[in-house]
Amino acid sequence: MSNKHHHFGGRTLARAQALQLLFQAEATDRTVYEVLEGDYALSQGPLDPFGEMLARGADDMRHELDAVISATSSNWSVSRMPSVDRNLLRLALYEMLEVDEVAIAVTIDESVELAKAFGSDESPKFINGVLGRVASKMDKGVDVVAEAKRLEAERAAHEGAEDAEDDECEGAGVEVRDEAAEAVGADDEGLGEE
Numbered sequence: 001m002s003n004k005h006h007h008f009g010g011r012t013l014a015r016a017q018a019l020q021l022l023f024q025a026e027a028t029d030r031t032v033y034e035v036l037e038g039d040y041a042l043s044q045g046p047l048d049p050f051g052e053m054l055a056r057g058a059d060d061m062r063h064e065l066d067a068v069i070s071a072t073s074s075n076w077s078v079s080r081m082p083s084v085d086r087n088l089l090r091l092a093l094y095e096m097l098e099v100d101e102v103a104i105a106v107t108i109d110e111s112v113e114l115a116k117a118f119g120s121d122e123s124p125k126f127i128n129g130v131l132g133r134v135a136s137k138m139d140k141g142v143d144v145v146a147e148a149k150r151l152e153a154e155r156a157a158h159e160g161a162e163d164a165e166d167d168e169c170e171g172a173g174v175e176v177r178d179e180a181a182e183a184v185g186a187d188d189e190g191l192g193e194e
Contacts, residue, residue: 014051
């Protein structure tokens, strides 16, 4: 995760620290809790309590947040996103969903600034687009987590049905091949008898 030498203060610093903790947890296949128990690196410290709360909260809700990201970002699966973008989206969504004292517009603006500092050239636009779509749904009263879970269940059921169809086709293919082999074998036997 590159830091383009931005120095943050206040809650922006706390968000940057939370992003760094989420990134380190993912990169080392640990939870944020495990990262905080050992050595961790921050571009600026000490760790702000707000940043720690955001990192722990986003880590606790990772599955739900990833479902929202997946449901909102139609062209990119969560696993294919750059790690910085994925973790920044988790962090921002957690804040949008669970931190009532911060306006959603502020969270989005702050996330775009962090994307400029830590992400690629495409990151700010991507982050803004995904978070904007989620905010729009939230403004309409949509429970984005419940919607994402429903879509995830529908997708899993659809994939399960496709897998079952594939299994049936493969099974039918084996039967057809077996019958063909028997027919060829019968012909071979007939050839030997002449």
